Amino acid sequence: MANGVSTAIFLPNWVGDVVMATPAIRALVRHWPNERIVFVGKPIALATLGPVAEPQDMIELPRGVFAACRVLRKQGVHRAVLLPNSFRSALIARLGGARSIAGYARDGRSWLLT
Numbered sequence: 233m234a235n236g237v238s239t240a241i242f243l244p245n246w247v248g249d250v251v252m253a254t255p256a257i258r259a260l261v262r263h264w265p266n267e268r269i270v271f272v273g274k275p276i277a278l279a280t281l282g283p284v285a286e287p288q289d290m291i292e293l294p295r296g297v298f299a300a301c302r303v304l305r306k307q308g309v310h311r312a313v314l315l316p317n318s319f320r321s322a323l324i325a326r327l328g329g330a331r332s333i334a335g336y337a338r339d340g341r342s343w344l345l346t
Contacts, residue, residue, distance in 0.1 A: 239264055239311040240330065241303060243273030243281070243320045250280040253315050257281070260313060270307055292318075297324060304328025319344075 241260060250273075261269055269283055271290050276289040291307065293300035297320065304336050305328055312325035314335030322344040323332045333345050 238268045238309045239274050239313065240270050240307070240309040240325065240328075242312060242316055242325065242335075243271055243316045244316050245274055245275040245277060247276055247316075250277045253328050254281075256315070267311075270309065272304075278303050293324065297327070300324045301327040301329075304330070311331055315344075 239260075241257060243251060257271075269289060271278060272293055273290075275292055278292060281290065283335050291303060293303055301316035301324055304324065309325075309328055311332040312328075312334070314321045314325060314333065317336050317338055319339050319341045322333060322335060322341040326344045331346070335341070335345055337345055
């Protein structure tokens with residue numbers, strides 16, 4: 233996209249939750265029209281996004297936290313929106329280089345959010 237800034241949207245793990253989050257995902261895509269948005273999630277969650285995202289903008293993170301962080305750093309992610317409530321997603325976003333991280337402050341992860 234135009235300015236090269238990447239935003240990562242971390243998807244929920246369950247297909248039904250991804251479907252329910254689709255309106256929010258579309259709103260985020262419209263809100264940042266000049267940014268590259270990458271979707272982060274499990275293969276089944278990514279497959280659910282067919283009408284919303286291009287395949288090149290989908291990232292399946294490796295299982296290990298540090299390996300996942302390296303993948304995000306290579307993508308140049310500056311912002312992360314966390315749809316799952318997991319501590320792991322917040323930790324990966326922070327260590328993966330995101331300077332701005334939005335999500336629910338629960339499960340002991342509030343100190344990782346901005």
